[in-house]
Amino acid sequence: MTELLANDDAGESTSAPSFEAVYARLKAMASRQLQRGARHTLDTTALVHELYVRMEQGPELAFAHSAQFFTYAARAMRHLLIDHARARMFQKSGGDWARVTFTASSGIDLAIGSAEQALALDDALTRLEQIDARAAQVVELRYFAGLTTEQVASLLEVTARTINRDWRFARAFLHDALL
């Protein structure tokens, strides 16, 4: 019966999927896409949508609200980015244990610059959450989950105009913070 311990994060097959389940599957899908190497750049928007369709259709995995799914997915993408960026920064600081390797073909300097930027973005986004939670959510859904303005508007049940205003404020805030 000890196996039970192991199940706890794996997303039990009969319950609604957890954030962890979404994250794990997105990560796996992203890795596969990178390994296929067909295209240089990931298409995360396609990934998110593909996963949405798969999870919605799966016999056991049903989300009560698509807003919930996309919030998870966006959050998962944000985590993915930060994990990669942290690994990159760790590599820079001379961490040597085990096989921290990178698949991107671009130069390491560019990677480190981007990692710094990614961490700064995450940090600024966390601060934006304190100031205007919905604007931060709009960034997550638009930028990380790749939803269109109209999709975000319908998920959050506000007008596209409101989303655009949120976006404009968030963008100014983040760009100012990242200057």
Add this chain to the structure above:
Amino acid sequence: MNDASANLRALFDAALAIAPEARVAWLAANCVDADQRKTIERLLAADTASEHGDDTGIETRARPLDSSFDRLLDAVGEPADATPPIGTTIGPFRLLDQLGEGGSSIVFRATREQAGVSQQVALKLLRRNLYTQDEHRRFRDERRALTQLQHPGIARLIEGGVTDIGTPYIALELIDGVTIVDYVREQQLDLDSRLRLFIDVCRAVEAAHRALIVHRDLKPSNVLVTANGEVKLLDFGIAKLLDSDDEDQTSTQHVPMTPAYAAPEQFARGQITTATDVYALGILLGELITGQRHEPGDSRTPSAQVTDTSANQTRIATARALRRKLRGDLDNIVLKATATKPELRYASAGAFADDIARHLQGQPVIAHPPSRMYRARKFVGRHRGGVVTTVLFLIAILASLGVALWQGQVARNEAQRATSVRDFLLRVFSAAEPAGPRIAPPSVVDIVRLSVTEAQQSKTLNASVRIELLEALGNVLREQGQLDESVALLDADYRDATNVLGPSHPITLRAGMGLARALADAGKQEPARNLLDTLLPLSARVSDPELRSRLLSASALLAIDRFERERAFTESAQAVELCKQDCTEPARIFSLLVRGNVFASFQEDAAAIPILTDALAAQRIFYVGPHVDIADTEQNLSRAYRRQGQFDRAEALAREALATVEASVPDPHERRSSALDTLRQVLIDTRQFDEAEKLGLRLIAMDKATLGPDHPSVATSENTLGFTYLMASDSAQAAEHFRAALAISERIPDNQRRSAIYRSNLGVSIGRNGDPATGMQMIHAAIAALRALPEPDYDQICSALEKIGALQRFTGDANASVGSYSEALAIYKEKLPDAPKAWRVVSLVGLGRAHLELGNNSEAGGAFREALANETTPLDKISPDRIEAHTGLAAVMHGLGNDAEAKSLLMQAQSERTAAQGRLSPTLQAFIDGVAASISAH
């Protein structure tokens, strides 16, 4: 969002709306704080750079949001996955075999040798590395706190650390057990055993909460039961440990939660507290007692979720029997634990456990008020059927008090007050229960009267509760139409409140507002206005936007009745604005409804429609099911569309309103009458007379049933139905209903005015039905009666003269008709000089028609022109009078030989006729066709 940040966003949005070159000056004027001004200037600069990035010519560093997320992710690159192989040493532990894998961690069985003893643990290797010193420190602090959490019901955290590459791990006590859900199923535990086991879970959670550790991810797979039947909770605080992004300890969370068990505040990223765990426990309890997995978003009570399988599992014969056991206490307990608002849940896991223990011992639980269900059930049982209204009333009053009582800051005090109000109502209920069987249940008004007496004599109610209660009762009396009684009660209550609590106490202001509304409804506008003018400045001093908003709305409502246009617009706008800050939903909806009605009342239906639509949407969310208030709004909106000429929407809404009332109030009911009436009006306007007649008959039957056969409203309904038949050209049926209206009206004392009106209508229908002489005689009698009134009703006299004029023209006596219309016009000028000139249009058009028949072209032309000049219906709206005047004038021009002018006027009439889409009377259409034929014949 705090004030400063809300302000930041608001200032940013406002500044964007201003031309870029004017922004510096605007900010200097509107943003006092120099630091904040600098921040906004920087944000605006960033915005300008993003909006016109290509135009500035300045090379800016690529910023993340300008390119895609994919590109950034790709530029960072992907580290390889690093799952350590079996045999790897992690800290002091050696990995034996993998037990499982999840998104955030891999779990191994691991072992360590210590002093010759080997200890097996569940080693959880987190996937998320910790890279910074700060993260390491936070992880260590958390781990230390968790290591100190020692409780037999909680799996012990043995050790935790971070590997060389920054991978955090934790070693947990290895538990041999099954999940609580599997356990109760496999052991086929009965309901009480399940509850006892659950109490153990609560106690363990309570112990953790005392150590200030919140689980955050409680779910069956984290609640194990060992072979000995001991509860063991896993992963306490692990969710927090994983959440190393967390800046301020317990606020937002990014990582684990499981949707089915996650509290609303976790989705909303609100404050995570012990109440979050209470919520998850509530869901778990629901699963244990129903044997059903909880689906996210399912808000049914446990008893509603029961199936045969659940009954079987809990060793109860049938689903019905189990349902009966759950209904009541257990339903209430689960509902309380899973309340959306954290502050409404049990204050602790311990309090939750205590309530279940009370239930097991057959004691009353705190999840519902003592004996209320018992008494209410008994009461309903005795008065099945008719009691519905009374119960509705009880709920309404509890709800209205609930809103008021929970607004305050000091929750405990408020709870005490709510309880005393409830107890008080219970006493009223028992008082309403007679010793022996009775025929009819007490009416709402009966109950209110009893309540008033009880409240006034009660020695246990404290003063402010009594004042609030009487205010609520006074409001119910007002809504029930007992206006004098309501005014008297609220007047005394308001004076009492002023003496006891002071003139500007919120409760006093609310009592005053109730009084003002009752006065207004009772037609005492002057005192209502004075009172509101006293209350409004006082409310400005109380920081209660909701109260102030409601007062402004009440004042705007009164302003509508007093034609204080300016005031109605200003105050209703302020009320809506105030509710944007901090209002309960009912207050916000009220402010929108009043605003919408202000626009509608001052003929700005186009502006009223979007506001009422918003209010309707909000109501439909607020009241989960159908509700009479929703029907009211649907009717208001229907009327607005009708006046706008959008009959399709008007009809659809009127039908929805009818469906809504039919679903929310019993048959018969006056609210149903009102909805029937609204639909009927649309049907008459669109000339769907068949259905309008049917509705009219239903309406009369309903009015008779609700109000009694001799109520003035029944007469009004008969009269309206008479008109419907008249418009449908069925004068015989029309006469029958006018006669019925007259008969009722004559039985009502001091009702000569109404009787005269019905008599004149009866005259019209008899006259049209082939007996003009009798018809006119009746109308003349009506005119005599109207003249004999203490204050002669000249408006109705004119109307009667117009009816005679029409009948005279109908019988071919155009000369007499000219006389009748002229007499009416003379009365308008002499006796009603201040009345809108539009009132004269009917007489003027009739006069024109009569002159036309006599061949007096110039007189006819003058009358038609004056009619057109006085007609005030906007040009984009259908006005049969205007169409008739245009057509008449075309005939005049034709008669004068001016065919060009005649054709142009006729064309105008015909285009209006097209716009009316067949909603014109057959006689008017025949007139247009006739004139058109004679013009084209030449």
